[in-house]
Amino acid sequence: MPHVNYGRLMPTVYVDIGALPELVGITEKDGEIAIGALTVHRTLQRDAIVCRALPLLAYSAAQVGGGWQVHNRGTVGGNLVAMHPLYDIAPVLLALQADVEIQAPDGVRRAALGKILAETSHGLGTSSLLTRILLKPMTSDAGWAYEKLKITAGSYGSANAAAVVSLSGNKLSTLRVVIGAVSEQPLDASEALHGLLGKPWDAAAGARVESLCSALPKTLLDDQQGDATWRRAMAGVVARRAVQAAVANAQRTSK
């Protein structure tokens, strides 16, 4: 809508899908959680299934810019298909290894969200509809965190990171980190951080996360939220903070 208000987009046709009840709501069946594309952020923050099984998503939905006014109306599907680099939900869903379900004229297909984001530069086109987001519950030993650097509580971030970790003793046994708001697309840093698995989380590991994640972006955003130099530096900082907080969360969970 901001693009429409400022004349950067001039739609000739509007299609209101808001009255399709099939696209709203959250269900859990056979170990999988399905979130309808029109489920609003406020529901994600308060839904019993999401709060229990996907606390990272519940928390991050409360960090979406724009405050309650946007949380009450903004949908998880809209947040994804807008593919806005500063939006909060895609990095989190990537860290949670979500799949998405897409309805097209030739049928329904299911694909990893990461694959869809890699295939499309903006939106799903005019003939496809994102219908559901499909996720496995987080494991009971998972520690998680979503860190967002922002100038006001309700604003866009200048860098954000979602982290999911698990520990074996004091050593990292799982480490997934996705960084957003620094490049056009969220950056999955998990592979780059693979070398930290099996090692203890300490200051040296934190410094390693920061340097590896700062080096990760090939192209950087340079906008009102911060210039490219800032974004590269903050990609590392926010990733380190997210892993640090996720480790602390995992340690609390295991006690």
Next chain:
Amino acid sequence: MATNMEEMLEDTVLLQCRVNNKPCELAIAPGTTLLELLREEMRLTGTHMGCMTGHCGACTVLIDGEVAKSCITLAATVQRKTITTLEGLKDADGKLTPIQQAFWDEAGLQCAFCAPGMVLTATELLKSNAEPTDDEIRTAMAGNLCRCTGYQSIVRAVRAAARVMKQLK
């Protein structure tokens, strides 16, 4: 051949909703924002036009009791819904609500450009949470920018409103 009127009707949506407790039925262009409808068609100028990007909160209204930013809401999507603007809060005698009164008493507003967002968000907050903590008030208010007060008096106003509303129960 279609007449101009028929062509015009083809390009409009018949919107039926309630605005400040009055039924509203009018034909609108599909791209009309709720903000445009309220300010330009209905002359409800208590809903302010600010950033037009959904950041500042000056255009806030209640849709079925929940705050929303009318500048990024297409009017056609509020079909059969109940809209309350800042003008719609006061009672028939023109008496302010406890929340409006508290903003007045505590100087929660200075220029009052942010009034729709602040007052209506406080309205939604106190409906579901009668005794919010300061953190809860600040979290609820995060979608509204104020450039006068420094926010302290706003938090004070919401706290004061909560106290008064508790006494009235």
